Amino acid sequence: MTRLLAIAGFVLSALLIIGVEWAARRYRKIPTLSDMAAVIMTHESGRIPLGRVAIFGFWWWVGWHFLAR
Amino acid sequence: MDHPELTVAAAPAWTRPAVTMPIFGVLSLMGGFLPSFSLEANLYLFTLGAVMMWLGLGQRVPRRPAPTRLPGGLAWWLLPVGVLVFFEITAFAGGSTESYPTLSLLVDPLLDNYLPRALLYFGWLTGFWGLVRR
Numbered sequence: 001m002t003r004l005l006a007i008a009g010f011v012l013s014a015l016l017i018i019g020v021e022w023a024a025r026r027y028r029k030i031p032t033l034s035d036m037a038a039v040i041m042t043h044e045s046g047r048i049p050l051g052r053v054a055i056f057g058f059w060w061w062v063g064w065h066f067l068a069r
Numbered sequence: 070m071d072h073p074e075l076t077v078a079a080a081p082a083w084t085r086p087a088v089t090m091p092i093f094g095v096l097s098l099m100g101g102f103l104p105s106f107s108l109e110a111n112l113y114l115f116t117l118g119a120v121m122m123w124l125g126l127g128q129r130v131p132r133r134p135a136p137t138r139l140p141g142g143l144a145w146w147l148l149p150v151g152v153l154v155f156f157e158i159t160a161f162a163g164g165s166t167e168s169y170p171t172l173s174l175l176v177d178p179l180l181d182n183y184l185p186r187a188l189l190y191f192g193w194l195t196g197f198w199g200l201v202r203r
Binding site: 002003005006007009010012013014016017019020023024028029030031034035036037038039041042049052053055056059060062063064065066067068069 | 103126145146153173176180186197199201
């Protein structure tokens with residue numbers, strides 16, 4: 001029963017991500033995931049592109065977490 | 070009259086989807102053969118990520134401009150993120166058991182199969198490339 005609850009929670013989350021992204025592209029009142037990532041990636045600390053390193057590092061970790069470990 | 074400031078460098082031919090997508094396809098088909106927890110999979114992921122990082126931090130790949138400000142509806146993203154974080158954290162805090170699993174415990178059996186694994190490689194590479202271009 002709790003397993004089904006967890007699955008339902010993750011499915012709901014995925015559906016909400018798709019729904020909000022669709023609304024963002026349709027109505028332009030919500031930022032898209034890509035635009036949010038782009039804004040984060042503009043952040044720099046001195047000459048270090050901290051935002052780009054952070055976003056790339058996060059995506060790198062996602063791939064490693066699901067595909068290599 | 071010349072307007073050099075208006076000159077926009079054309080994107081290199083190799084950055085076009087007609088070139089990159091087949092490359093990602095081949096890399097994904099190869100990656101699908103590498104099982105989780107193997108040294109090969111770790112090295113493969115490390116190499117792919119390092120190349121993407123190198124491309125993304127350099128000036129070789131043209132980038133799409135970032136918006137100067139975001140629309141006000143940013144808070145809508147708290148809804149899916151909140152649901153995901155709630156279920157992930159409660160499952161993690163409970164020890165991620167079969168009866169109440171985290172997301173990775175749920176998808177691991179699926180990713181033991183070649184096709185879902187190759188598809189996830191493709192999605193991951195395409196997503197990485199999208200970030201490199203931003």
